[in-house]
Amino acid sequence: MSDAASIADYRRALTTPGATGPVIAALFGRLPIAMVGISLLLYTQHQTGSFATAGLVSGAALIGVAMGSVAQGRIVDRFGPTRPLLVFSTVFAALAALEVTAIELRAPVPVLVGCAxxxxxxxxxxxxxxxxxxxxxxxxxPVRTAAYSYEAISMEVFFILGPGLAGLFVTAPWPGTGLVIGAATQFLGSVAFAMTRTVRAWGSRETAPAQSGGVLGAFARPAMRTVALAAFGFGLVVGFIEVAVPASATAAGHPGVGGLLLSLWSVSSVLFGVLYGMRPWPRPIYLRLPVLLGGFALLSALLAIPTSLLGLGMAMVLVGTLITPQSTTHSLAVEAAAPPGAAAEAFGWVITSVTLGLAIGQSVSGGLVESAGPRAAFLWASAAGVSIALMVWLLRHTVSGRPPARRRTSSAVSSTAIASTEPVSSTPGPRADPDTPDADPSASAARSG
Structure with missing residues (x-):
């Protein structure tokens, strides 16, 4: 079964009975995701005058997301989403108010980081x-593939609007406007999503028991760890760039343009993401993970070349083409890697990995920007992404389900020794190419549901 998705598949996914309410509510619940993070970064930098401090604060918030996403995923798998989302939404709103108060009072950096x-x-x-x-x-x-692609594309739409709105609101009379509006919208959207009929029907009695993996849960599976590593590399590259681009705009004397520049790569991500979903390449998921990450990292090096904001914007458009394809691939890979009954936790590990990469990337990039300039941060982003893509390539067998090459060779030698003592058939069997789409076990996993 092909994982390519047509326009008709998108329409069937979004018009599925019971999907309309959650889809609309989720739009509001996730719209401020990029807006809150970038608003916190720009707000902190505006009040403290330091990109290093701002990077630490926004990085701490992302580490918090990384820690909370898996825990929330396990709770959702156990009890359903409604009660957990209502509780966490309320606590989130209260902590957002606390963070704003700490920033306004010029609290010490450890307090700002702890609140974040x-x-x-x-x-x-x-x-x-x-x-x-x-x-x-x-x-x-294909219809479920289209739904996952919609999730990735909609996230990119949010990343188009979020940074642009954050950059706009930081120039308002009060620079904390973006953070407050973003947090309020996320709170209302999350509550609305939790209260839809479809989501409330997702109860603990319907949830299949997940395979035990101890404390690690779904992460105990080697395939899940490889997917998480690819997601981490993706987040790391993005984290470097999300600090270096606003720093470039500030150095050029146009601090409000930084958020708009970040929005540009999401535009090309959405457009190319739809086209890529119709003809994905490479076809096997286990090859797609390292190839897309490596290509994204190599393109990121182009951001160090331009000497003007116009040139940087053009480079951002080019780099953004490989964002949505990676997000969609992560979701498809989870299909093959996650144990039964642990879908929310498995997606939580992907979110954890991406946000952990973002946090580290932003924190390191903030220091690089102040010590060596934005160009150095862009080059470090590329080098880090390529290195992790190589690691994912070496671990690709965990997702494909095939043993590594050395073990296959050893197995082949043993098979030859055994076969030498038995009659040899004169009719050779078919020989499968391990890198053809048909050899991708994720397709078999998708067929089995």
Missing amino acids: LALGLSQPQVGSASRALWHRLLPAG
Whole structure:
């Protein structure tokens, strides 16, 4: 079964009975995701005058998200999304108010970082619940693939609007406007998503027991760890760039343009993401993970070349083409890697990995920007991404289900020795190419649902 998705498949996914309410509510619950993070970064930098401090604060918030997403995913798998989302949304709103108060009072950096960590920890994970919901509403196949692609594309739309709005609001009479509006919108959208009929029907009695993996849960599976590594590399590259681009705009004397520049790569991501979904390449998921990450990292090096904001904007458009294809591939890979009954937790591990990469990337990039300039941060982003793509390539067998080459060779030698003592058939069997699409076990996993 092909994982290519047509326009008709998108329409069938979004018009599935029971999907309309959660889809609309999730739009509001996830719209401020990029807006809150960038607003916190720009707001902190505006009040403290330091990109290094701002990077630490926004990085702490992302680490909180990384820590909270898996825990929330496990709770959702156990009890359903409604009660957890209502509780976390309420706590998130209170902590957002606390963070704003700390920034306004010029609290010490450890206090700002601690509040940001708690804020990220409580951020309601509508994204993982929404993606896991498609697993329940749709059978495996192109329509479900289209639903996952929609999730990735809609996130890019949010990343188009979020940074642009953050850059606009930071120039308002009060620079904390973007953070407050973003947090309020996320709170209302999360509550609305949790209260839809379809989501409330997702109860603990319907949830299949997940395979035990101890404390690690779904992460105990080697395939899940490889997917998470690819997602981490993706987040790391993005984290470097999300600090270096606003720093470039500030150095050029146009600080409000930084958010708009970040929005540009999401425009090309959405447009190319739809086209890529119709003819994905490479076809096997286990090859797609390292190839897309490596290509994205190599393109990121182009951001170090331009000497003007116009040139930087053009480079951002080019780099953005490989964002949505990676997000969609991560969701498809989870289909093969996640244990039964742990869909929300598995998507939580992907979110954890991406946000952990963002946090580290932003924190390191903030220091690089102040010590060596934005160009150095762009080059470090590329080098780090390529290195992790190589690691994912070496671990690709965990997702494909095939042993590594050395083990295959050893097995082949043993088979030859055994066969030498038996009669040899004169009719050779078919020989499968391990890198053909048909050899991708994720397709078999998708067929089995």
